[in-house]
Amino acid sequence: MKAADVKTIGILGAGRVGTALARRAIAAGYDVKIATSRPPAEIGLLVEIMVPGARAETAEAVIAGSDVVVLALPLSKYRNLRPALFAGKIVVDAMNYWAPTDGVMSEFEGDRASSEIIQDYLTDALIVRSFNHMGYHEIEEEARAAGHPDRRALAVAGDDAQARRVVAAFIDHLGFDPVDAGELAASRSFVTGTPIFGASLDQAEMTRVLQGTYERAY
Ligand SMILES: NC(=O)c1ccc[n+]([C@@H]2O[C@H](COP(=O)([O-])OP(=O)(O)OC[C@H]3O[C@@H](n4cnc5c(N)ncnc54)[C@H](OP(=O)(O)O)[C@@H]3O)[C@@H](O)[C@H]2O)c1
Numbered sequence: 001m002k003a004a005d006v007k008t009i010g011i012l013g014a015g016r017v018g019t020a021l022a023r024r025a026i027a028a029g030y031d032v033k034i035a036t037s038r039p040p041a042e043i044g045l046l047v048e049i050m051v052p053g054a055r056a057e058t059a060e061a062v063i064a065g066s067d068v069v070v071l072a073l074p075l076s077k078y079r080n081l082r083p084a085l086f087a088g089k090i091v092v093d094a095m096n097y098w099a100p101t102d103g104v105m106s107e108f109e110g111d112r113a114s115s116e117i118i119q120d121y122l123t124d125a126l127i128v129r130s131f132n133h134m135g136y137h138e139i140e141e142e143a144r145a146a147g148h149p150d151r152r153a154l155a156v157a158g159d160d161a162q163a164r165r166v167v168a169a170f171i172d173h174l175g176f177d178p179v180d181a182g183e184l185a186a187s188r189s190f191v192t193g194t195p196i197f198g199a200s201l202d203q204a205e206m207t208r209v210l211q212g213t214y215e216r217a218y
Contacts, residue, residue, distance in 0.1 A: 003169030010066025016136035018072035086125035128158035143175025153206035157187035
């Protein structure tokens with residue numbers, strides 16, 4: 001998949017992050033398909049109201065019919081995802097582990113970033129972590145045209161360099177400056193509780209913080 005070929009974005013989750021990202025993607029010119037754990041007919045009205053222009057479909061159809069799939073569901077539900085459906089797909093993991101809401105999940109209590117565990121689970125997907133370190137409302141509020149002095153940076157980490165490039169181009173089209181953090185393990189630098197989490201940084205600041213954090217973490 002080349003960045004220029006990305007036309008359709010599939011979003012799993014129609015909550016705060018999923019709908020904000022979907023609206024922003026539609027505004028940026030993408031086709032958007034959305035699924036939750038419920039049948040499309042049950043979420044059709046919600047999608048019509050919250051994300052005009054998006055289509056509610058089954059998870060299978062969303063994953064199969066999208067160039068990039070975004071995981072915007074509670075991390076506690078990840079085992080409901082069916083790994084075989086994601087083989088070869090570029091998958092953006094926007095999920096965070098937050099025990100007070102997710103409940104304590106032993107696999108996420110160690111040093112590895114949650115995205116590394118998601119990559120283990122969705123073995124044949126190309127997982128790229130991003131968007132997780134910003135608030136859902138900022139996806140629309142803080143999007144800016146390329147070159148704008150207030151443009152916010154988003155960190156991008158994943159083990160597949162081409163998948164990172166594709167997601168970086170998507171982020172750029174949405175109105176943010178992507179910063180390549182490198183492999184998925186580097187996403188430990190922007191999980192919950194890190195200096196990057198919730199901070200509005202520009203590209204230069206993000207690059208510096210990522211480099212500093214990365215060196216300290218390893
Ligand atoms: N809120 C934020 O500001 C923020 C920022 C960055 C990252 N995040 C992360 O983004 C994720 C979503 O957060 P949120 O605040 O948007 O949550 P939310 O408002 O509670 O929405 C969660 C959505 O996930 C859907 N869902 C549940 N199980 C699913 C499944 N198996 N397949 C597909 N969809 C499923 C739910 O719909 P049904 O009940 O119909 O299935 C619901 O639409 C979380 O992992 C969170 O940590 C949140």
